[in-house]
Amino acid sequence: MSDAPTVDEELLAKIEHQVLWLTLNRPDAGNAITPAVRNRIIDHLEDANTNYDVRAVVLTAAGEKHFCTGADLRAGGVVPPPKPEGAPERISGDGARMIRTGIQRLIGSILDCEKPVIAAVNGTAAGGGVAMVLACDLVIAAEHARLIQVFVRRGLIPDGGPTYLLPRNVGLQKAKELVFFGDDLPAAEAERIGLVNRVVPGGELETAAREWAERLAQGPTKTIGYAKRLLNRSLDVDRATLFEEEAMIVELVTGTADSAEGVASFRERRPTEFKGY
Numbered sequence: 001m002s003d004a005p006t007v008d009e010e011l012l013a014k015i016e017h018q019v020l021w022l023t024l025n026r027p028d029a030g031n032a033i034t035p036a037v038r039n040r041i042i043d044h045l046e047d048a049n050t051n052y053d054v055r056a057v058v059l060t061a062a063g064e065k066h067f068c069t070g071a072d073l074r075a076g077g078v079v080p081p082p083k084p085e086g087a088p089e090r091i092s093g094d095g096a097r098m099i100r101t102g103i104q105r106l107i108g109s110i111l112d113c114e115k116p117v118i119a120a121v122n123g124t125a126a127g128g129g130v131a132m133v134l135a136c137d138l139v140i141a142a143e144h145a146r147l148i149q150v151f152v153r154r155g156l157i158p159d160g161g162p163t164y165l166l167p168r169n170v171g172l173q174k175a176k177e178l179v180f181f182g183d184d185l186p187a188a189e190a191e192r193i194g195l196v197n198r199v200v201p202g203g204e205l206e207t208a209a210r211e212w213a214e215r216l217a218q219g220p221t222k223t224i225g226y227a228k229r230l231l232n233r234s235l236d237v238d239r240a241t242l243f244e245e246e247a248m249i250v251e252l253v254t255g256t257a258d259s260a261e262g263v264a265s266f267r268e269r270r271p272t273e274f275k276g277y
């Protein structure tokens with residue numbers, strides 16, 4: 001029998017106090033993600049959308065050295081379908097499809113998750129690992145963590161959305177600097193330019209992430225989810241479109257139980273008890 005770890009050993013998942021904790025558990029491999037781990041993360045995030053026991057998500061990793069170094073190139077990919085006789089080894093469109101259904105699908109699942117997602121960055125994030133961080137709603141980093149747009153060091157173009165997300169976070173010129181040079185970006189500098197919300201000592205990372213996540217989990221979950229949607233949309237649409245969507249979503253949210261509770265608790269001068277729906 002094989003002693004190879006299973007996907008459930010390489011991606012630890014638990015729900016505590018209505019927070020889903022997803023922990024990459026491949027520290028000996030830089031917490032690089034295999035296709036199986038990638039797909040399991042997507043499954044968990046999609047399940048979180050409809051699981052009322054989950055009201056916030058934390059994405060983190062085991063160890064103190066690496067958060068995620070991107071895709072594990074040694075793991076191989078999806079076996080392609082048989083090719084016609086005489087066809088070349090590489091057929092136009094195959095590579096792009098692999099990107100769309102792989103790393104881009106993962107990043108999309110984070111951006112589109114209806115629950116807030118916190119990245120607790122315990123160490124170096126490189127390549128696709130940085131894309132995962134950029135896609136999260138809030139980022140808390142250990143003070144020794146680094147973000148590296150490593151692609152240029154390998155002669156590659158960033159995939160998984162950095163060319164979309166970076167300019168929206170730090171501006172076009174700074175995004176070009178990070179992508180063109182691929183230099184290490186220390187956590188403190190990442191916080192200064194707006195890629196990280198908070199930097200803490202490594203030993204305090206889990207506590208800090210837990211504090212924020214559990215605070216979010218006690219909030220009006222649907223309201224936060226719709227606010228996330230509007231904020232993400234604001235980067236892509238014109239003012240008139242966003243104002244129209246905002247008006248419709250405001251009306252929609254006022255029909256939730258949590259909205260009614262928020263108003264009632266204000267009138268009754270008592271603590272609010274949101275239920276998440």
